[in-house]
Amino acid sequence: MSSHDSTHVYATDQNDLTHAARAIRNSVSPACDPRPLNVLRRPGTPLKVINEKDGTQYEEGVDFEPITDPDLDFRWSHAGPKIKLIQDGRIKDRDRLRVSYYHGTHVYNGQTTICMSEPEVYEIWKKNAELMKERIGFTSYFLHTDEVRAGGTCAACKARNLPMKEILGDCVTKAYNILRDLNPEAQVFTWSDMFDPNHNASQRRGYYFHVPEVYYGSWEYLPKDIVIACWNYRVRDESLKHFSQLGFRTMAAAYYDADDLENPKGWLESMSQTPGASGIIYTTWLRKYELLGAFGDLVAQQQRPGPQ
Numbered sequence: 386m387s388s389h390d391s392t393h394v395y396a397t398d399q400n401d402l403t404h405a406a407r408a409i410r411n412s413v414s415p416a417c418d419p420r421p422l423n424v425l426r427r428p429g430t431p432l433k434v435i436n437e438k439d440g441t442q443y444e445e446g447v448d449f450e451p452i453t454d455p456d457l458d459f460r461w462s463h464a465g466p467k468i469k470l471i472q473d474g475r476i477k478d479r480d481r482l483r484v485s486y487y488h489g490t491h492v493y494n495g496q497t498t499i500c501m502s503e504p505e506v507y508e509i510w511k512k513n514a515e516l517m518k519e520r521i522g523f524t525s526y527f528l529h530t531d532e533v534r535a536g537g538t539c540a541a542c543k544a545r546n547l548p549m550k551e552i553l554g555d556c557v558t559k560a561y562n563i564l565r566d567l568n569p570e571a572q573v574f575t576w577s578d579m580f581d582p583n584h585n586a587s588q589r590r591g592y593y594f595h596v597p598e599v600y601y602g603s604w605e606y607l608p609k610d611i612v613i614a615c616w617n618y619r620v621r622d623e624s625l626k627h628f629s630q631l632g633f634r635t636m637a638a639a640y641y642d643a644d645d646l647e648n649p650k651g652w653l654e655s656m657s658q659t660p661g662a663s664g665i666i667y668t669t670w671l672r673k674y675e676l677l678g679a680f681g682d683l684v685a686q687q688q689r690p691g692p693q
Contacts, residue, residue: 394438420464421488422461424466427505428541431487432445432484432487443482449468449469449474453466453491460491490535498534500541500542512524512561514567518567524572526564528557530553530560532579537549537596538595551606557611558606558608561608573612575612575614576638577613577615577616578617579600580604580621582619584617586601586602604628605641616637616668621652637656640666640667649665653684667681
């Protein structure tokens with residue numbers, strides 16, 4: 386079995402190019418035996434092995450053994466699985482093959498994104514929601530819908546023929562409905578950035594990380610009583626105004642591991658001018674709780690934030 390003589394690598398920066406080059410060295414043997422690195426196996430990511438000469442599409446489990454990447458980690462530092470032929474299959478020695486598959490990847494230090502168009506995602510979420518209600522009895526839920534940096538490229542997404550703004554809004558709505566079906570009184574919160582034209586739902590460029598389009602307009606598809614946690618301090622006034630004018634209740638995700646409380650002070654001032662502003666969060670990603678008491682005192686000194 387042989388492969389093509391060349392491989393094209395597309396990278397957005399030098400670090401991506403370095404990782405991609407390392408991946409090629411690790412995933413191609415001296416005999417040019419192709420290995421599908423970080424191969425994704427789900428209904429929305431079909432794998433095809435095709436005879437280059439006559440177009441015959443071979444069958445997994447009949448012509449070649451099932452393919453999975455047991456070391457799948459969304460990085461490029463391991464060898465992918467070999468494509469192993471089945472003895473009585475139709476692939477013969479010296480056949481030239483074209484192998485088509487979908488791979489996973491990561492952003493920064495390991496952020497990976499679920500596919501919002503894969504039905505099993507919502508089956509998993511529903512089961513998790515049922516367990517949370519049964520074991521803990523939550524009445525409030527915070528959806529981790531921020532920095533959605535991949536999507537819209539697999540067969541499941543493309544088959545829907547929908548813009549990413551609508552796919553994202555539908556994803557949040559489905560999660561919201563799962564929670565509300567279990568508890569009609571549940572409060573549901575989400576981060577602001579993917580629904581904010583001043584932040585990650587802007588039109589500054591025609592793409593967003595690994596997403597080939599933008600999320601501008603995604604706010605049109607949100608449930609109207611979901612609470613929006615705004616977290617970009619630099620554009621806090623614009624963000625709070627955007628959601629308030631749309632009728633959403635808002636919260637401020639303040640603090641962000643500083644050595645003082647200037648950030649929460651700024652948020653409280655902005656919230657005092659915002660209809661529907663209803664709360665503020667002590668947001669630490671580094672487990673810095675030294676200022677939590679002072680933060681509570683600062684908030685307690687304020688009147689109920691926001692014109693009602």
